[in-house]
Amino acid sequence: MRLASKNSVVAADSRHVICRTNSASLSDFTDKRREATRPSAFRSENFERDFDSNTLFYDAVQVSKSKVALFAPPFFNLARDVATTTFISGAGTRKARTRRLDRHAQLWLDIPEHAGPIQALGELGSFAFPVSPNESEMFRDRRVIFTMSKDNPIEWILDWVRFNRDSHGADAVLIYDNGSSAYDSATLSAALRSVEGIRCSVVMEWPFKYGPQGANSWDHWDSDFCQLGAWEHARWRFLQNARSAMNSDIDELVLSKSGKSVFEAAEQSWTGLVRYRGRWIIGIDDGIRDNMHKAPHRHADFSILMPPKYQFSRLVMRRDANECLPKWTVVPARCPTHAQWHVHSIFSWWASYFCTRDFSFRHFREIGSNWKYQRTNRVPFDPSIHREDRALMDAFKRVDWDN
Incomplete structure (x- = not known):
């Protein structure tokens, strides 16, 4: 059994924080991998490098007082193994309800708050994971701008924040940082903290493969899981109580x-x-x-x-x-x-x-x-x-x- 032990929240202060996921990677407990559905003839040269075959789920979140949700790439060939998996916590043994969405999947479990780590048992193997807290209270009644970013110059990010603050009254920021190497999360969080009028901010570390794009505007949009997973995660972990939220x-x-x-x-x-x-x-x-x-x-x-x-x-x-x-x-x-x-x-x-x-x-x-x-x-x-x-x-x- 593997227990993923990660610090899910790093506080710069109580209003400006860096958050991390409690994710599960297949390579930690099984030889099985997610297999792409795109026909080989339509895969680009770097398709295999960019495709996320290893992430089982991005994060497990206490989305309400009685429910935990796992946010994941689509399961594809792993679907049967996932469906037969049993989840055990201090609240007892549970089967998950699966939501299948566009390039995204969710597992919902009836598990109350403070039930402790969850153990998964099934044909995929045995592993355990903590549950990330629900941070929706942080953004209660806030007007939030949210985005995904990788290595965008901090000057650009701050200009984007200031424009939305002065043009629309934004007073909170949620940024999914997709593995930036030009600066660390603490540097970005400190920069956001310096902007006048921004009451709270979260830098959400999201270090997952973005995924191969489609062949054109219409065809083969089937393998870019990362941002769609982030947006559903943002909705349920952070933004349930926001006054309103802008996707930009x-x-x-x-x-x-x-x-x-x-x-x-x-x-x-x-x-x-x-x-x-x-x-x-x-x-x-x-x-x-x-x-x-x-x-x-x-x-x-x-x-x-x-x-x-x-x-x-x-x-x-x-x-x-x-x-x-x-x-x-x-x-x-x-x-x-x-x-x-x-x-x-x-x-x-x-x-x-x-x-x-x-x-x-x-x-x-x-x-x-x-x-x-x-x-x-x-x-x-x-x-x-x-x-x-x-x-x-x-x-x-x-x-x-x-x-």
């Missing part, structure tokens, strides 16, 4: 047509959800790029909108191919329990089919490391197609970038 990347800033906060809009919506589309902000080759002394460049250095590119979709509908897929802000307590928090929508919830025109976000092409694809190639300014985003420029003026 570091390179995305949300604009309001009326000046109204996107958090306020979600809170006042009869569904508890607002979803909105995005436009790209690009860099222009002005001949001085190599002479820029800012390191790194910042969001406020860019303001040119990428021009629309209209084409017909698979459903023969005219669409702007340069438009970004939607993002969303939600009141967690009003989200149906069966729904799945996804990157661009909330699955299995009818309210997520609609987008509002009252908000949109700007996606900064040069605030990124090109980890997914090369996107920072600049083009010469063409006054016939390029225009400055005045709404963005006005929003920048309302931000205190220094505090």
Whole structure:
């Protein structure tokens, strides 16, 4: 039997903490591994390296006073072994209820608080694990921005926080750090603690493989488990009591047509959800790029909108191919329990089919490391197609970038 013993919470102070998972790795107790479902013909050169075959589950969380949930990649070939596993704790012997979601799985157990470590017995082997506490009280009644980040310069992260603080009233931050090597969690947490007006923050260490991407916009999205697992984990471990929560990347800033906060809009919506589309902000080759002394460049250095590119979709509908897929802000307590928090929508919830025109976000092409694809190639300014985003420029003026 193996007992995973990890410190789940490291407190810098009571309001700004670093959290860790109580995960289970197959290699610690069995020779079995998760097998990919993608046909070999559609696997990239680095597919095997990037695929997470070893993580059985990311974390075990006391999601309520009477329930524990295990958040996991999909089980695939391991499903039968997992289904026959018995879980034993101070509360007795339990079988898990399995939720199968898009690129994500959960095991739910009827185990009360303070029941101690859980032992798993089954065909996969025998192992034990502690349960991570529920930190939802930390974010009670907070307006939270949450994201996943890896090695983004801290200057970018703080600019993203300050913008959302001054534009929308964000007062709390949850960052899933996906294995940064440029700095440690303590450095990032200290930086967040220095931002005025941020009442609490969590740096959640999430050191799991992100997973291979799809072949294009539509095909073979079957192996990138990491972020979908993180978003459901965020929902149940941290955000159940949040006043509202915004799903946003570091390179995305949300604009309001009326000046109204996107958090306020979600809170006042009869569904508890607002979803909105995005436009790209690009860099222009002005001949001085190599002479820029800012390191790194910042969001406020860019303001040119990428021009629309209209084409017909698979459903023969005219669409702007340069438009970004939607993002969303939600009141967690009003989200149906069966729904799945996804990157661009909330699955299995009818309210997520609609987008509002009252908000949109700007996606900064040069605030990124090109980890997914090369996107920072600049083009010469063409006054016939390029225009400055005045709404963005006005929003920048309302931000205190220094505090």
